[in-house]
Amino acid sequence: MRMPTMRTLAIVGALSLVMALPTTANAQENSANDDERHSIEDVKERAAEAIERRLATLDRLTEKASTSPHLTDEHETALLGDYRVASNGLEQLGDDIAQAQTAEELRSLVPLIAKDYRVYLVIVPKSAEVGASDRVRSAVERLSAVATTLHEAADRAEAAGFDVTETRRWLISAADEIAEANRTGVPVADLVIDLDAGDWEEPAKSTLEDGKRRLENARVDLRQAHGSLEKAREALRDAIDR
Amino acid sequence: MTRRWAVVLLTVAVFAGACSTRPATTPPDAEPAASVDEPAPPVGGVSTTGSGPSNLENNPGSTSPGSTDPGSTTPGSTTLASTIDPAAESPASDASPEVGTVPDEAGINDDEPGDTAAEPIETFEPTGSDASPESDGGSPDIEDIEDLLAQVDDLLGQADTDLAGLDRDLADVVEGLNQDEGDI
Numbered sequence: 001m002r003m004p005t006m007r008t009l010a011i012v013g014a015l016s017l018v019m020a021l022p023t024t025a026n027a028q029e030n031s032a033n034d035d036e037r038h039s040i041e042d043v044k045e046r047a048a049e050a051i052e053r054r055l056a057t058l059d060r061l062t063e064k065a066s067t068s069p070h071l072t073d074e075h076e077t078a079l080l081g082d083y084r085v086a087s088n089g090l091e092q093l094g095d096d097i098a099q100a101q102t103a104e105e106l107r108s109l110v111p112l113i114a115k116d117y118r119v120y121l122v123i124v125p126k127s128a129e130v131g132a133s134d135r136v137r138s139a140v141e142r143l144s145a146v147a148t149t150l151h152e153a154a155d156r157a158e159a160a161g162f163d164v165t166e167t168r169r170w171l172i173s174a175a176d177e178i179a180e181a182n183r184t185g186v187p188v189a190d191l192v193i194d195l196d197a198g199d200w201e202e203p204a205k206s207t208l209e210d211g212k213r214r215l216e217n218a219r220v221d222l223r224q225a226h227g228s229l230e231k232a233r234e235a236l237r238d239a240i241d242r
Numbered sequence: 243m244t245r246r247w248a249v250v251l252l253t254v255a256v257f258a259g260a261c262s263t264r265p266a267t268t269p270p271d272a273e274p275a276a277s278v279d280e281p282a283p284p285v286g287g288v289s290t291t292g293s294g295p296s297n298l299e300n301n302p303g304s305t306s307p308g309s310t311d312p313g314s315t316t317p318g319s320t321t322l323a324s325t326i327d328p329a330a331e332s333p334a335s336d337a338s339p340e341v342g343t344v345p346d347e348a349g350i351n352d353d354e355p356g357d358t359a360a361e362p363i364e365t366f367e368p369t370g371s372d373a374s375p376e377s378d379g380g381s382p383d384i385e386d387i388e389d390l391l392a393q394v395d396d397l398l399g400q401a402d403t404d405l406a407g408l409d410r411d412l413a414d415v416v417e418g419l420n421q422d423e424g425d426i
Contacts, residue, residue, distance in 0.1 A: 135408045143401050212412075
């Protein structure tokens with residue numbers, strides 16, 4: 001009597017274990033599915049935020065390009081075209097990501113937000129350089145107008161018998177500096193404006209870095225030209241007041 | 243007795259002669275008119291140099307109708323002398339219209355320091371402090387230059403704005419190059 005009881009208990013215990021295993025497996029599977037579902041939603045949400053941030057950036061760039069008085073018409077048209085293409089593509093990509101059902105789909109779609117548009121690695125810096133380059137062009141034209149006006153004033157002063165040697169010396173310096181700024185800074189816009197996402201990392205990265213150096217040099221030249229023109233003006237003032 | 247009569251007759255004869263010759267020479271009021279109406283060319287020609295009066299004094303016979311009677315102080319010569327003498331003494335009186343207003347303006351007046359009418363006033367020496375164009379109230383040249391300098395000031399102010407904008411643009415460039423696409 002005692003032995004059968006023990007044997008029965010063992011059997012019952014074994015059967016219980018066998019019966020309990022599928023239940024645990026089902027629970028674990030359900031938990032994994034829930035985690036995956038949560039993970040997909042999280043990824044979609046983060047993708048949507050990334051797209052929204054880029055669309056907002058493109059809107060800001062569009063506003064800036066549309067209202068900038070320094071951008072040439074050609075550059076403005078090109079940049080606005082880039083922004084429009086990027087915005088439309090990102091909106092379409094956002095729709096595709098929202099409809100994705102599996103993590104596999106997301107793994108292929110989400111990286112395209114960065115790779116296909118390079119809003120922050122290409123579009124933003126090249127827009128800044130195009131704007132700065134056209135600003136250099138505007139400053140070159142402005143300072144050239146200053147130099148021309150000072151030349152005319154110096155010519156008249158000289159015709160009236162004043163000594164304008166000092167004025168002309170500063171005007172020569174200014175002309176050299178303006179020419180250098182024109183040579184280094186103005187071409188940057190055309191060097192970078194055709195860069196797109198496919199150019200990342202090279203040649204886009206080195207081209208943008210080179211553009212930055214050119215623009216910084218042009219700024220130095222323009223500052224020096226501005227100073228030279230101020231000196232020329234002072235020299236002319238001294239000449240006629242003497 | 244005879245000698246007395248001879249003296250009387252001689253006196254009468256001299257008196258009569260004197261009376262008879264005076265009207266025949268120059269009427270006091272006719273000679274000046276003749277000298278004014280028809281001045282001898284040498285008078286004007288000499289007076290242009292300012293030496294005319296002395297020439298007249300030295301050669302009265304050649305200049306005055308009255309000099310036809312060299313032995314007398316004729317009204318004609320007196321008239322000319324009274325006209326010309328002041329000119330000989332004073333350059334200012336050479337402006338008398340009778341003896342050459344025009345020649346005097348071209349000659350003597352040029353030497354007068356006080357005569358500002360004929361002084362050149364438009365030329366100036368810009369290198370001298372007293373000749374500064376601004377010191378005479380401002381010339382059109384200076385005004386033009388001042389206008390151009392005002393334009394320069396305005397353009398330089400706009401260039402300042404351009405350069406300040408360029409500073410901001412370059413700050414954007416630096417910021418743009420430091421960005422990345424971020425984690426998604």
